[in-house]
Amino acid sequence: MDDDKNRVQEIVKRITDLPTLPAVMMQVLSMMQDPSTTANDLGKAIISDQALATNILKVVNSAYYGFPRKINTITQSILILGFDTIKNIILTTSIFDVFSDKEEKGRFDRERFWEHSIACGVATKIIAERMGFVMQEESFLSGLLHDIGKVVLDEFLPDDFNKILKKVEEENILIIDAERSVLGVTHAEIGSWIAEEWNIPHSFSHTIAYHHNPLLAKEDTIIVSIVHVSDILCSAIGAGSGGNQKVPRINTEAWLKLKLNMSAIESILKKFDEEMEKASVFIELSKSK
Numbered sequence: 235m236d237d238d239k240n241r242v243q244e245i246v247k248r249i250t251d252l253p254t255l256p257a258v259m260m261q262v263l264s265m266m267q268d269p270s271t272t273a274n275d276l277g278k279a280i281i282s283d284q285a286l287a288t289n290i291l292k293v294v295n296s297a298y299y300g301f302p303r304k305i306n307t308i309t310q311s312i313l314i315l316g317f318d319t320i321k322n323i324i325l326t327t328s329i330f331d332v333f334s335d336k337e338e339k340g341r342f343d344r345e346r347f348w349e350h351s352i353a354c355g356v357a358t359k360i361i362a363e364r365m366g367f368v369m370q371e372e373s374f375l376s377g378l379l380h381d382i383g384k385v386v387l388d389e390f391l392p393d394d395f396n397k398i399l400k401k402v403e404e405e406n407i408l409i410i411d412a413e414r415s416v417l418g419v420t421h422a423e424i425g426s427w428i429a430e431e432w433n434i435p436h437s438f439s440h441t442i443a444y445h446h447n448p449l450l451a452k453e454d455t456i457i458v459s460i461v462h463v464s465d466i467l468c469s470a471i472g473a474g475s476g477g478n479q480k481v482p483r484i485n486t487e488a489w490l491k492l493k494l495n496m497s498a499i500e501s502i503l504k505k506f507d508e509e510m511e512k513a514s515v516f517i518e519l520s521k522s523k
């Protein structure tokens with residue numbers, strides 16, 4: 235384990251210009267820790283970043299939330315949706331802000347990557363909802379973030395990542411195995427490290443770290459299993475692409491944990507198409523800059 239950590243640190247040292255979350259995001263996260271923060275204080279902090287405020291209103295007024303009336307201000311959004319939801323919306327729009335529309339450097343198809351990530355978020359949310367899991371907002375975000383390490387590799391170590399993708403094509407292996415052989419670390423480790431650096435809630439970095447090995451997770455085991463299954467489900471139905479050429483195998487124990495039978499899968503897939511339509515605002519955000 236220590237060896238793995240050292241290897242991650244070594245790789246991370248090569249990522250010279252570490253991606254950071256927008257300053258407002260950091261400020262908002264810390265304001266939310268303070269119980270005396272009001273919707274008004276938070277609204278003021280958010281509108282100091284006009285682009286962020288515009289994107290929040292776009293998401294809040296999208297079909298994803300489907301409110302019958304238009305929500306016109308950030309303060310109104312906070313009052314209607316609550317602090318936690320707004321926090322997750324800010325985190326979502328910040329992720330797109332940090333990584334969207336960067337120049338493509340090689341073989342990695344960012345557009346299909348975001349489609350895969352959003353699809354995984356949608357599937358995770360649907361399954362979580364079915365299982366009576368309360369934090370649906372966080373479920374979407376857990377799915378959305380699961381492969382964030384890949385985009386970090388593509389952005390900061392493009393030559394190595396190209397080598398990895400070439401290996402995937404030529405040797406018909408999974409990205410995670412190619413990463414191990416080229417770098418000695420995987421996108422799961424890199425992604426979870428970034429999430430820790432960003433100081434976002436620990437359950438996200440945990441889900442990112444274990445989405446390929448759900449049984450190794452010691453906490454948040456259900457959400458880790460849901461993201462694991464959703465990821466593979468999205469690969470199987472070809473919703474976007476995380477860069478793999480073949481579909482990884484589902485871990486049986488993680489699958490059994492979700493207690494889904496065939497008819498449940500059918501209804502999940504049906505709901506998936508509807509929810510993907512509603513989530514088109516995120517596809518839009520992933521392309522905008």
Ligand SMILES: [Fe+2]
Nearest residue numbers: 380381445446
């Ligand atoms: Fe992955």
Ligand SMILES: [Fe+2]
Nearest residue numbers: 380381465476
């Ligand atoms: Fe994935």
